[in-house]
Amino acid sequence: MLNKVYRLAGIKRFEACFQDNEIYSDTVVVRPDFLSICKADQRYYQGKRPAETMRSKLPMALVHEGIGHVVYSASGKVKEGQHVVMMPNIPGKNDGITAENYRTDSLFRSSSFDGYTQELVYMPEERVMALPETLDSYVASFTELVSVSFHAVKRLAGFSHQRKGHIAVWGDGNLGYITTLLIKKMLPGTYVTVCGASEEKLDRFTFADQVLLTDSIPGGFKTDHAVECVGGNYAEDAIGQIIQYICPEGTVALMGVSEFPPKINTRMVLEKGLRIFGSSRSGREDFEGVLKIYQEDCSIPAYLGSLVNNVIEASGVADITDAFEEDAKTRIGKTVIRWRA
Numbered sequence: 001m002l003n004k005v006y007r008l009a010g011i012k013r014f015e016a017c018f019q020d021n022e023i024y025s026d027t028v029v030v031r032p033d034f035l036s037i038c039k040a041d042q043r044y045y046q047g048k049r050p051a052e053t054m055r056s057k058l059p060m061a062l063v064h065e066g067i068g069h070v071v072y073s074a075s076g077k078v079k080e081g082q083h084v085v086m087m088p089n090i091p092g093k094n095d096g097i098t099a100e101n102y103r104t105d106s107l108f109r110s111s112s113f114d115g116y117t118q119e120l121v122y123m124p125e126e127r128v129m130a131l132p133e134t135l136d137s138y139v140a141s142f143t144e145l146v147s148v149s150f151h152a153v154k155r156l157a158g159f160s161h162q163r164k165g166h167i168a169v170w171g172d173g174n175l176g177y178i179t180t181l182l183i184k185k186m187l188p189g190t191y192v193t194v195c196g197a198s199e200e201k202l203d204r205f206t207f208a209d210q211v212l213l214t215d216s217i218p219g220g221f222k223t224d225h226a227v228e229c230v231g232g233n234y235a236e237d238a239i240g241q242i243i244q245y246i247c248p249e250g251t252v253a254l255m256g257v258s259e260f261p262p263k264i265n266t267r268m269v270l271e272k273g274l275r276i277f278g279s280s281r282s283g284r285e286d287f288e289g290v291l292k293i294y295q296e297d298c299s300i301p302a303y304l305g306s307l308v309n310n311v312i313e314a315s316g317v318a319d320i321t322d323a324f325e326e327d328a329k330t331r332i333g334k335t336v337i338r339w340r341a
Contacts, residue, residue, distance in 0.1 A: 004119040004341065006320055007059040011047035014117075014317045015059065021122045028125045029072040030086055032116050034141035035337040036065035037327045040257070041110060045324045050259065061114035063337075064088035065144040067131060068121065077125055084128040085143045086121060087287055101151070101281035108281065117320060119341045129287050132295055138308045138336050139301045145334075146304065147286040149179040152227065152253050152279035153186050154289070159277055160225045160251035164190050168245070170214070170238040171229030172196025172205070174307055174334060175255060179229055180208050181303055185293060193223065195241070197234070201332055207303060214241065221245050231256025236263055243268045251275040309333030315340040 002018050009015040023029075041062045043049050049057070070082045078084070092105030100106055109115040131140050157164075167190050169180045176194060183192050184207055193210040195217060196202045202211040212221070214237070226246050230238040235258045242252055243265050252274055269276065294301050309330050312323040314337045327335035 003122070005061050005114060006117040006317060006341065007061045007114065008044055009059040011054075012045060012321070012324075014320050016317055017059075021120075023072075023074055023122070024124075025074055026125045027072075027074045028070055028078050028084075028123050028128050030068040030084060030121045030123060030128060031071050032066050032068040032086075032118065032121060032339045032341070033083075034067050034137045035063045035116050035339050036142035036145070037063065037324065037335045037337070038065055038110075038145065040064075041115075042324065042328060044110075046328065048259070057111070060110065061117045062110045063115040063117050064108065064110040065142045066116040066339075067137065067140045067143070068116075068339075070128070071120065073125065075125060078128060083131045083133075083137075083140075085131055085140060085287060085291075086116065086123060087127045087129065087284060088115070088144060089281060089283065090124070090127065091283075100283040117339075117341070126284070129284070129291065132291065135294055136301060136305055138311065139304045141336050142304075142307075142334055143287065143290055144282070145174065146178055146182070147282035147290045148255075148280070149175065149182050150186075150290050150293075151282040151286040152179060152255055153182045154286070155277065155279055156225060156227065156251060156253045157187060159275060161249060163224050166191045166193070166223045167225045167227065168193040168195060168223035168242070169208075169227045169229060170195045170242060171227075171231075171256065172198050172201035173229065173332075176227075176229035177204060177307065178304070179227055179255065180205060181300065182293075183227075184208075185297060185300060193221075195238075198331075204306065204332070214238070217241065217245065222247050223250070225251045225253075227253040227255060229255050231258050233258075233260075239264055243272070243274065246272065246274065248272045249274070251277070254278045255280075307333045308336055310335040311338060312336070313338045313340060
């Protein structure tokens, strides 16, 4: 069946093409309705990935955060017209140990293969999940990002020792905001401090117990555990501060993506007996956890709604370009595409 796909063909250059899709016994066809631009998408669009990576990945449809409605279900198990969140990870072989998002043979949309800037998206039925009818579509569009934070907080809770009186989050962007919000929800009673570089961004963290500018952290500051949500060129500074201020035998979650490896003070990691783990992407059970939280606590979607900064209608190449250009100018919040291809 022919399908129109909008792919990034080069730096800041989208092209439309047609692709023939096969339908299997478990195929669900989804028409995307709302898409959300991620920083990873922007790195491809801006050409900020290594040249060899760009050559090997492109052309490729971008965007891995999105929702839509079902137009066809081969098995009939998924109701046509049902509003669903689309899960970008296609799991590889289950070895009984490795989570689906860490298997080396798993595929991920807008990284290993085409993302959601398509007229229709053909997916295995277990890669879609029904959305609560009352959930705001703009918030629902970046459920994938929320599931990434859910996955990390769940792992932090399991890996760290029982003293969780104080957790500090480094990073005042969208990832730091969502992760802090979920720590407050998933680890009730924990005092959470957010350390960031922008006073304007930190003002958004009204649900945090404390906010600190990274250039004025008090000398006596201590935290039981910490989460790094910075990434990029400033990840090294953030990790350095975490190692400095975390208590002995604390656990550190690394979530920020960096193209260039940051230096880590291993002497202090050893001296303090720290546990450091990485957390990336998410799996079906994380999406299930997020949707459960949405239904249990209406304040969570309300707080997430404040992240929606731009809403742009798009139905073709020029509109997608406009959306990415507008998003690139945005310092705070998410850009949501109302998809009309």
